[in-house]
Amino acid sequence: MRRNPQLNKNGELQHLLSIEGLPREVLERVLATADSFIGVTEREVKKVPLLRGKSVFNLFFEPSTRTRTTFEIAAKRLSADVINLNIAASSQSKGESLLDTVANLSAMQADIFVVRHGSSGAPFLIAQHVKPHEHVVNAGDGRHAHPTQGLLDLYTLRHYKKDFTRLTVAIVGDVLHSRVARSLIHGLTTLGTPEVRVIGPQTLIPTGVEALGVHVYRNMREGLKGCDAVVMLRLQNERMRGALLPSAQEFFKHYGLTADKLALAAPDAIVMHPGPMNRGVEIDSSVADGPHSVILPQVTFGIAVRMAVMSMVAGASA
Amino acid sequence: MRRNPQLNKNGELQHLLSIEGLPREVLERVLATADSFIGVTEREVKKVPLLRGKSVFNLFFEPSTRTRTTFEIAAKRLSADVINLNIAASSQSKGESLLDTVANLSAMQADIFVVRHGSSGAPFLIAQHVKPHEHVVNAGDGRHAHPTQGLLDLYTLRHYKKDFTRLTVAIVGDVLHSRVARSLIHGLTTLGTPEVRVIGPQTLIPTGVEALGVHVYRNMREGLKGCDAVVMLRLQNERMRGALLPSAQEFFKHYGLTADKLALAAPDAIVMHPGPMNRGVEIDSSVADGPHSVILPQVTFGIAVRMAVMSMVAGASA
Amino acid sequence: MRRNPQLNKNGELQHLLSIEGLPREVLERVLATADSFIGVTEREVKKVPLLRGKSVFNLFFEPSTRTRTTFEIAAKRLSADVINLNIAASSQSKGESLLDTVANLSAMQADIFVVRHGSSGAPFLIAQHVKPHEHVVNAGDGRHAHPTQGLLDLYTLRHYKKDFTRLTVAIVGDVLHSRVARSLIHGLTTLGTPEVRVIGPQTLIPTGVEALGVHVYRNMREGLKGCDAVVMLRLQNERMRGALLPSAQEFFKHYGLTADKLALAAPDAIVMHPGPMNRGVEIDSSVADGPHSVILPQVTFGIAVRMAVMSMVAGASA
Numbered sequence: 001m002r003r004n005p006q007l008n009k010n011g012e013l014q015h016l017l018s019i020e021g022l023p024r025e026v027l028e029r030v031l032a033t034a035d036s037f038i039g040v041t042e043r044e045v046k047k048v049p050l051l052r053g054k055s056v057f058n059l060f061f062e063p064s065t066r067t068r069t070t071f072e073i074a075a076k077r078l079s080a081d082v083i084n085l086n087i088a089a090s091s092q093s094k095g096e097s098l099l100d101t102v103a104n105l106s107a108m109q110a111d112i113f114v115v116r117h118g119s120s121g122a123p124f125l126i127a128q129h130v131k132p133h134e135h136v137v138n139a140g141d142g143r144h145a146h147p148t149q150g151l152l153d154l155y156t157l158r159h160y161k162k163d164f165t166r167l168t169v170a171i172v173g174d175v176l177h178s179r180v181a182r183s184l185i186h187g188l189t190t191l192g193t194p195e196v197r198v199i200g201p202q203t204l205i206p207t208g209v210e211a212l213g214v215h216v217y218r219n220m221r222e223g224l225k226g227c228d229a230v231v232m233l234r235l236q237n238e239r240m241r242g243a244l245l246p247s248a249q250e251f252f253k254h255y256g257l258t259a260d261k262l263a264l265a266a267p268d269a270i271v272m273h274p275g276p277m278n279r280g281v282e283i284d285s286s287v288a289d290g291p292h293s294v295i296l297p298q299v300t301f302g303i304a305v306r307m308a309v310m311s312m313v314a315g316a317s318a
Numbered sequence: 319m320r321r322n323p324q325l326n327k328n329g330e331l332q333h334l335l336s337i338e339g340l341p342r343e344v345l346e347r348v349l350a351t352a353d354s355f356i357g358v359t360e361r362e363v364k365k366v367p368l369l370r371g372k373s374v375f376n377l378f379f380e381p382s383t384r385t386r387t388t389f390e391i392a393a394k395r396l397s398a399d400v401i402n403l404n405i406a407a408s409s410q411s412k413g414e415s416l417l418d419t420v421a422n423l424s425a426m427q428a429d430i431f432v433v434r435h436g437s438s439g440a441p442f443l444i445a446q447h448v449k450p451h452e453h454v455v456n457a458g459d460g461r462h463a464h465p466t467q468g469l470l471d472l473y474t475l476r477h478y479k480k481d482f483t484r485l486t487v488a489i490v491g492d493v494l495h496s497r498v499a500r501s502l503i504h505g506l507t508t509l510g511t512p513e514v515r516v517i518g519p520q521t522l523i524p525t526g527v528e529a530l531g532v533h534v535y536r537n538m539r540e541g542l543k544g545c546d547a548v549v550m551l552r553l554q555n556e557r558m559r560g561a562l563l564p565s566a567q568e569f570f571k572h573y574g575l576t577a578d579k580l581a582l583a584a585p586d587a588i589v590m591h592p593g594p595m596n597r598g599v600e601i602d603s604s605v606a607d608g609p610h611s612v613i614l615p616q617v618t619f620g621i622a623v624r625m626a627v628m629s630m631v632a633g634a635s636a
Numbered sequence: 637m638r639r640n641p642q643l644n645k646n647g648e649l650q651h652l653l654s655i656e657g658l659p660r661e662v663l664e665r666v667l668a669t670a671d672s673f674i675g676v677t678e679r680e681v682k683k684v685p686l687l688r689g690k691s692v693f694n695l696f697f698e699p700s701t702r703t704r705t706t707f708e709i710a711a712k713r714l715s716a717d718v719i720n721l722n723i724a725a726s727s728q729s730k731g732e733s734l735l736d737t738v739a740n741l742s743a744m745q746a747d748i749f750v751v752r753h754g755s756s757g758a759p760f761l762i763a764q765h766v767k768p769h770e771h772v773v774n775a776g777d778g779r780h781a782h783p784t785q786g787l788l789d790l791y792t793l794r795h796y797k798k799d800f801t802r803l804t805v806a807i808v809g810d811v812l813h814s815r816v817a818r819s820l821i822h823g824l825t826t827l828g829t830p831e832v833r834v835i836g837p838q839t840l841i842p843t844g845v846e847a848l849g850v851h852v853y854r855n856m857r858e859g860l861k862g863c864d865a866v867v868m869l870r871l872q873n874e875r876m877r878g879a880l881l882p883s884a885q886e887f888f889k890h891y892g893l894t895a896d897k898l899a900l901a902a903p904d905a906i907v908m909h910p911g912p913m914n915r916g917v918e919i920d921s922s923v924a925d926g927p928h929s930v931i932l933p934q935v936t937f938g939i940a941v942r943m944a945v946m947s948m949v950a951g952a953s954a
Contacts, residue, residue: 041427042427043371044371045370045371045372046371046372046373046399046427047370047371047399052681052683053679053680053681053682053683053713054681054682055682055709055712065403065404065405066422069401069403069423069426070426072401073373073399073401073426073427076373076399076401077371077399081682081683081709081712081713083705083708083709083712085701085705086701087701096911096912096913097915100911100912100913100915101912103932104702104911104912104932104935105705106932107932107933107934107935107936108705108706108709108935108936108938108939109677109678109682109709109936109939275414275418275422276414276418276419276422277414277418279415279418296421296422296424296425297425298425299422299425299426300425300426300427302426303426303427359745360745361689362689363688363689363690364689364690364691364717364745365688365689365717383721383722383723384740387719387721387741387744388744390719391691391717391719391744391745394691394717394719395689395717593732593736593740594732594736594737594740595732595736597733597736614739614740614742614743615743616743617740617743617744618743618744618745620744621744621745
């Protein structure tokens with residue numbers, strides 16, 4: 001049997017490429033390690049020397065200030081040296097291939113590559129070619145996966161709801177184009193969440209998504225009933241221009257999260273969103289800023305989760 | 319009475335938003351603190367651990383390599399972790415609001431936001447919404463204020479002239495569009511400067527500027543008479559294209575600082591400029607590089623002043 | 637006699653502007669110092685405190701992510717504070733002159749300026765104007781020089797071939813536009829390499845290049861005979877659009893390095909390339925990735941060489 005490319009022979013996390021395929025113990029170890037970093041980020045001196053002298057390369061083939069920033073902060077709080085590379089604007093335009101770019105950076109003695117790429121699978125390809133002591137963390141690849149976002153979502157759910165095995169979670173909106181949704185569904189399933197629902201218009205729900213163990217709802221009110229957590233997805237503006245959706249107003253009417261619709265969920269339901277939000281499109285401001293919202297704590301947990309992932313992979317040899 | 323939003327209940331500087339409204343003691347404390355950092359920047363190892371483990375976000379909604387660099391250096395010499403965010407190119411284009419952007423960064427456990435924004439008042443808005451332990455430093459907002467530039471101008475004047483209460487200072491050029499001029503005038507007034515003059519063509523002097531306690535001169539030669547310091551302002555090229563000014567040559571003839579005109583000021587007058595200079599437009603090279611010029615020392619003092627401001631706000635709780 | 641602008645009165649390297657004119661002992665000292673840093677970059681904690689508290693400004697007037705990254709890593713591994721400045725996008729567009737930009741950064745207490753500029757000689761001009769304790773490292777100026785690339789090439793040759801005085805080295809391709817070629821030729825000559833060849837079409841070989849002590853070959857097969865090292869140059873795509881070259885296919889046929897042509901060199905010949913490679917244009921993938929290729933080790937050595945240069949100049953006073 002071929003070994004999971006994310007784990008070393010001791011079953012330790014060596015790369016983080018996708019939540020899919022990660023065993024429950026590994027997910028739980030990430031969440032537990034993140035716990036220990038929450039304290040660090042609240043201290044006066046928000047630094048630990050775990051990655052001192054290590055080089056972290058933020059390899060962003062797709063621009064994303066927000067995600068790049070979270071990794072940069074996480075790495076700096078681990079005392080790493082961080083190098084930001086916006087690749088769209090450089091070597092790629094000189095016609096250098098992805099693997100040549102990585103081979104070059106690897107020759108500069110890299111320790112961790114944080115990779116965001118428009119093509120699904122790019123971080124896997126890179127992980128196959130790096131040296132044993134080098135580690136790849138997927139920061140979002142095409143429509144495929146965004147595992148650190150999935151992990152921070154899991155961390156948030158565990159923080160507020162403790163026990164995954166008694167949860168009902170709804171994921172709402174543009175599931176079709178969402179790597180966030182995909183990563184979260186795999187994580188929830190692995191951790192034993194009994195009821196995962198996806199809610200959205202037919203055009204934005206992937207065909208055959210039920211095979212992942214989720215229930216599909218077209219009607220949001222029905223889908224929200226009794227949910228313990230509602231995860232709203234960002235609606236990309238460009239979807240509106242195509243034939244997939246009539247208009248932002250129409251979408252908001254049916255799938256925007258309002259206080260009214262949220263009242264159908266459990267009384268202590270939490271509301272999550274990966275950000276950045278389109279207020280008035282997928283979520284109403286009264287909900288985004290309301291008492292059920294844990295959208296900003298998600299961001300805080302995201303730093304701790306990324307510190308956990310980077311410190312774990314850096315500690316695992318091939 | 320509503321408390322000054324820049325000061326905490328002990329009267330300590332908590333945010334630096336504008337020189338307007340800052341009491342004399344606070345201005346003097348900044349200048350005295352800057353004194354102590356001049357030594358640091360001249361040392362072999364130009365670092366002090368005052369902000370170790372703190373996160374400084376350089377939030378530039380308007381590009382400015384020069385100002386961003388001064389804050390980046392100042393923060394690094396205080397041992398802070400610095401994250402540069404050029405926001406024009408990121409979240410704002412995704413339609414995220416200013417306050418959502420800041421709330422997100424705040425959730426990443428920020429300590430200091432250095433904010434440059436095209437809209438007057440943006441740093442005030444941010445300061446109203448950050449957490450008690452977070453601090454905002456205005457790095458230039460619209461036409462409103464540029465307080466660290468104003469403070470470094472004050473530092474420079476004090477360094478060379480010692481006593482504000484016996485000074486005559488002339489500010490020359492495009493006062494209308496200058497946040498530098500506005501900040502400096504408030505500072506000079508607060509520190510008791512008896513004679514502040516603004517010199518420029520009618521189209522570039524704000525109506526009613528006399529209310530700030532300054533004297534207006536259209537004729538530069540008259541205005542420079544007996545001045546102890548001449549502060550030249552940068553003339554934005556775009557002004558020339560509009561109806562405000564005939565041409566750069568014409569402007570230079572009337573309001574450009576030449577050795578000839580400077581001879582009318584006090585024999586030991588100093589010449590200042592916030593940079594970058596338009597040589598041959600607002601200032602002649604012989605003056606810019608001449609014995610009266612303190613334009614480069616201003617830059618050096620600017621680092622110390624920014625170190626002072628950041629270390630002071632970081633030490634003040636809400 | 638005018639002193640070499642790169643050396644101080646004790647003959648120590650004060651600026652690195654060009655390999656041309658550097659005495660053999662200085663080149664050898666750089667290579668020996670780089671040796672000592674190879675160990676550092678292989679350690680768990682890849683840092684030494686040699687430049688702690690020093691400010692290194694990466695002044696890139698021409699974009700180059702790859703070269704900028706190598707300097708940034710080298711400086712951070714020496715514990716310096718690094719400030720990246722992409723000048724095309726800032727002050728220059730505000731009409732500030734090169735020397736004003738540098739004078740300003742110098743007033744911020746710089747220690748080392750790493751300069752990449754489109755105009756030949758720009759780093760020399762800067763070196764003439766900086767303060768005695770400031771140092772300039774040329775990271776590529778126009779078509780003139782790229783001395784750290786030349787030094788890492790020399791380091792690579794010495795690493796694999798030990799003795800320069802018994803070497804035959806061929807430099808192949810667009811010698812005309814290559815600052816890499818120019819720097820390397822001077823270095824090889826200074827270190828006593830008996831046979832340096834340049835190979836390329838007439839349009840891409842500078843007239844009178846023989847004066848540098850090299851032999852010119854139009855026929856690549858002839859030129860490669862018995863070579864101990866083959867240095868392939870990058871072919872800029874823009875050359876193809878002009879009248880200098882018929883097509884990439886045609887170029888590859890005559891001057892692309894294939895296994896077939898390489899077989900004419902010495903059996904233990906090494907193949908070098910400054911990167912980024914145009915596979916299938918100047919070099920075949922089977923050679924680029926083959927057993928003779930030392931292209932990736934060149935990158936690794938490049939970090940050590942840049943650490944050597946920066947630590948040496950920082951230790952030399954004027």
